Amino acid sequence: MRGLLLPLLSGVALLAAAAFATLAGDAYALRLATTLCLYIGLASSWNVIGGFAGYPSFATAAFFGIGAYAGSVLQAGYGVAAPLAWLSGGIVAALLAAGLGYCILHLRGHYFAIASLVVADVLREVANSWISLTNGGMGISLPLLSIGVEDQARLYFWVFGAVAALSVAAAWLVDRGRLGFALRCVEQNETAALMLGVDTRRAKRAALVLSSLAPGIMGAVYASWVSYIDPTDAFDVLLSVKPIIMALLGGVGTVAGPVFGAAAFLALEELFWRNLLELHEGALGLLVVLLVLFLPGGIRLVRPRRLLAFRPLAKPGRTP
Amino acid sequence: MNAPLLSVVQAQGGYGDVQVLWGVDMKIRQGELIALIGSNGAGKSTLLRLLSGLVRQTGGQIWFAGDDLSGTSARRRVASGLIHVPEGRRLFAGLSVRDNLLLGAHLRQASRAELAADLDRVAALFPRLAERWRQDATTMSGGEQQMCAIARGLMGRPRLLMIDELSLGLAPKVVDQLLDALDAIRRTGVTLLVVEQDVAVALACADRAFVLDHGRVTIAGDASALADDPRIRASYLGED
Numbered sequence: 001m002r003g004l005l006l007p008l009l010s011g012v013a014l015l016a017a018a019a020f021a022t023l024a025g026d027a028y029a030l031r032l033a034t035t036l037c038l039y040i041g042l043a044s045s046w047n048v049i050g051g052f053a054g055y056p057s058f059a060t061a062a063f064f065g066i067g068a069y070a071g072s073v074l075q076a077g078y079g080v081a082a083p084l085a086w087l088s089g090g091i092v093a094a095l096l097a098a099g100l101g102y103c104i105l106h107l108r109g110h111y112f113a114i115a116s117l118v119v120a121d122v123l124r125e126v127a128n129s130w131i132s133l134t135n136g137g138m139g140i141s142l143p144l145l146s147i148g149v150e151d152q153a154r155l156y157f158w159v160f161g162a163v164a165a166l167s168v169a170a171a172w173l174v175d176r177g178r179l180g181f182a183l184r185c186v187e188q189n190e191t192a193a194l195m196l197g198v199d200t201r202r203a204k205r206a207a208l209v210l211s212s213l214a215p216g217i218m219g220a221v222y223a224s225w226v227s228y229i230d231p232t233d234a235f236d237v238l239l240s241v242k243p244i245i246m247a248l249l250g251g252v253g254t255v256a257g258p259v260f261g262a263a264a265f266l267a268l269e270e271l272f273w274r275n276l277l278e279l280h281e282g283a284l285g286l287l288v289v290l291l292v293l294f295l296p297g298g299i300r301l302v303r304p305r306r307l308l309a310f311r312p313l314a315k316p317g318r319t320p
Numbered sequence: 321m322n323a324p325l326l327s328v329v330q331a332q333g334g335y336g337d338v339q340v341l342w343g344v345d346m347k348i349r350q351g352e353l354i355a356l357i358g359s360n361g362a363g364k365s366t367l368l369r370l371l372s373g374l375v376r377q378t379g380g381q382i383w384f385a386g387d388d389l390s391g392t393s394a395r396r397r398v399a400s401g402l403i404h405v406p407e408g409r410r411l412f413a414g415l416s417v418r419d420n421l422l423l424g425a426h427l428r429q430a431s432r433a434e435l436a437a438d439l440d441r442v443a444a445l446f447p448r449l450a451e452r453w454r455q456d457a458t459t460m461s462g463g464e465q466q467m468c469a470i471a472r473g474l475m476g477r478p479r480l481l482m483i484d485e486l487s488l489g490l491a492p493k494v495v496d497q498l499l500d501a502l503d504a505i506r507r508t509g510v511t512l513l514v515v516e517q518d519v520a521v522a523l524a525c526a527d528r529a530f531v532l533d534h535g536r537v538t539i540a541g542d543a544s545a546l547a548d549d550p551r552i553r554a555s556y557l558g559e560d
Contacts, residue, residue, distance in 0.1 A: 185412065185423070188412045188414070189412060191410060192406060192411075194374055194395075195394065195403075195404045195406055195410070197426070197427040199395050
């Protein structure tokens with residue numbers, strides 16, 4: 001029952017946000033809700049590799065950026081319909097993740113983190129230099145949809161919302177299945193997992209590919225949403241850092257943690273940083289330090305547990 | 321004479337560019353209890369890791385139950401019944417004793433009834449574990465954790481169980497209990513390869529022993545004969 005409660009709560013929270021945003025008809029609220037869905041998708045996806053498997057991936061920006069570019073090139077260059085281009089963003093990101101997994105998943109800890117961090121930098125330089133395909137630093141302008149501005153805003157909200165819901169659902173399924181079990185073994189003690197015959201390599205690759213799908217799709221949708229991308233925007237390192245903070249904030253390795261963490265992060269971003277224009281990146285750094293020092297288990301440990309029966313962080317998984 | 325269960329021929333391996341094993345030869349027959357002894361850094365743990373597929377094999381051959389295991393995955397080796405109880409136990413924190421044990425059986429397509437029967441079997445072997453069924457495995461004493469690690473290995477229905485550093489850091493009374501358990505395990509037909517730093521203990525309980533030195537087997541033979549071997553007495557039993 002507890003297993004069901006979390007996704008249900010997450011779903012209800014998403015629906016409430018959705019209803020609020022669309023019914024209110026307020027452009028600001030709608031934009032916030034859309035950003036929330038984007039954040040939930042990114043954080044929840046990161047959580048599969050970073051939380052369940054304990055592999056601190058900084059590759060989210062790479063997946064997001066390559067998805068954004070795949071979608072943009074297909075739409076602007078080849079006239080592919082938007083939905084197909086968005087899906088292609090996810091597929092291209094997954095292909096990148098599969099290749100990347102093959103190359104760097106044998107690294108552990110800091111080494112893996114650094115290796116995953118540079119991927120976005122490399123791709124940014126490729127996007128900058130491959131002018132014939134990406135238009136280099138000039139960026140790509142995307143065709144606008146032939147519907148009204150408000151309808152567009154609403155459409156993007158629902159698309160981001162659907163992808164976010166799918167990525168939470170995927171995390172939930174992974175958590176309950178054999179893959180989640182294998183990933184938690186990897187997270188706890190990879191060598192012991194190997195000794196018990198867990199196919200850790202396959203599990204990690206699957207986790208990395210899964211964690212790339214939603215960011216890839218969302219990158220492509222994002223490109224359409226803002227109708228223009230350039231390498232700096234698409235491969236922004238903050239896209240890798242923010243999902244980690246959100247997951248830390250809500251509770252790493254839990255299904256609901258990234259959802260609540262994304263909401264909390266967005267609230268902080270709006271309330272705090274809009275008032276600290278000059279210092280907001282400093283505030284981000286400070287937040288990370290405070291989180292690691294005082295709340296390694298996330299904000300869910302602050303409030304009374306009886307209100308929301310979260311699973312203990314240390315629980316590595318169910319046995320088959 | 322039966323064909324050996326495990327046959328290691330000129331096996332070489334190590335970590336990256338550092339070669340640790342320089343051509344190990346070893347034959348183990350079904351039902352034997354074998355002690356692997358040697359000084360620190362001789363390559364005992366590396367040999368076990370090589371056998372279980374955790375260390376890359378760079379030369380030689382490993383035959384287990386008639387199959388060439390060279391280059392196969394750790395998963396396949398576990399599935400074929402070659403199971404490693406690692407040094408330091410490596411139990412999963414946050415999981416109960418029972419769940420840790422069930423993890424040991426996760427590659428088997430066993431029914432609930434089979435698993436329950438196997439749990440009863442290891443509980444009979446280690447009654448202390450049965451008392452702590454629901455406790456977080458890593459909060460137990462060192463001896464209990466070692467029992468749990470061995471029991472987890474048994475849950476995989478091993479043909480050959482390799483135990484690294486059986487008695488390291490454990491009280492003599494606990495070591496006696498573990499040795500009794502090894503004897504009981506062996507009587508069920510499971511072959512045992514045990515790395516043990518206490519050479520006197522190792523030679524007292526084993527049928528045969530291999531001495532590893534600088535990545536090679538330098539002495540091999542019946543344990544009782546080795547206990548009287550002047551080289552062993554001088555190097556490992558502290559006698560002149």
